[in-house]
Amino acid sequence: MIAVIKTGGKQYKVKEGSKLKIEKLDVEKDTSIDFDEVLLIADEKGSDVKVGKPNVEGAKVKAKVLEQGRAKKIDVIKYKRKIRYRKKYGHRQPFTEILIEAITV
DSSP states (O other): OEEEEEETTEEEEEETTOEEEEEOOSOOTTOEEEEOOEEEEEOTTSSSEEEOSSSOTTOEEEEEEEEEEEOOOEEEEEEETTTTEEEEEEEOOEEEEEEEEEEEO
16 A cells, blocks of 8 residues: 655655654654545555545554654855855754554545
8 A cells, every 4th residue: 555644744655664754743752653644545556546635534544653863964054255254054854754554544
């Protein structure tokens, strides 16, 4: 089964057994969570597709939280020529890594 879920303002294509990093959720490590906002459910071949309006009724995706962390640092640089203006700072985006356990309809 393949599903498209919505969390953190973004959409993710998931299937059972897949790991992915999503926007940070306030949950503890090794707990399970359910995603109710399932936008699409399909089988592997694509013959049986259910599209929600906006969500598929009664569909849930169960996941387990593997890790809470922060991504690698990116450098943000601002520069204006001719006026000696340079500014550099970094940012590390927090994330939650999850493992998809089950997709139910």
